[in-house]
Amino acid sequence: MRRLIIWLVTHGVAVAFGFALGIYLLPILTAPPSPDAAELEQSASDAMFTADLTRELRGSDFVHWGEGSISIAADKIVHMGKLAPGPDYKLYLVPEFVDHEDAFEPIKASAVQVGDVKTFDGFILDVPAGIDVTQYNTVLVWCEAFAEFITAAQYR
Numbered sequence: 346m347r348r349l350i351i352w353l354v355t356h357g358v359a360v361a362f363g364f365a366l367g368i369y370l371l372p373i374l375t376a377p378p379s380p381d382a383a384e385l386e387q388s389a390s391d392a393m394f395t396a397d398l399t400r401e402l403r404g405s406d407f408v409h410w411g412e413g414s415i416s417i418a419a420d421k422i423v424h425m426g427k428l429a430p431g432p433d434y435k436l437y438l439v440p441e442f443v444d445h446e447d448a449f450e451p452i453k454a455s456a457v458q459v460g461d462v463k464t465f466d467g468f469i470l471d472v473p474a475g476i477d478v479t480q481y482n483t484v485l486v487w488c489e490a491f492a493e494f495i496t497a498a499q500y501r
Contacts, residue, residue, distance in 0.1 A: 392416035396498035404445035404494030411496030
């Protein structure tokens, strides 16, 4: 009986570890290629606003972070830098700066979702028609699947 309990515990831990590792690695393995540096720089050249993403935010930790610069134009948002890999990332425009999920969740209804972030070494997202980036002051990367804050930057 003791042997069975030890076997169940050790194999349960191995399955749980494998599942967690799969959640972490799957987005990396299935991510499309990131835009190259020249494409990112060209796309960012029309920016109206720029800001820096940093790992030093209250909601960022060793598995939820972003760094680099983000450029905001009327028709596109360009990130040059790195994001911690993860599933189901979304980019939001927010009317006030937030640095943690407990600050974002109460105002999420006033934020607007720009699009899906599928690459972790820079991205280019088109701003959907009807969204005026000047009505917001912060960009925020959010993990929708786990309701986790990744990073944010105030651009005006």
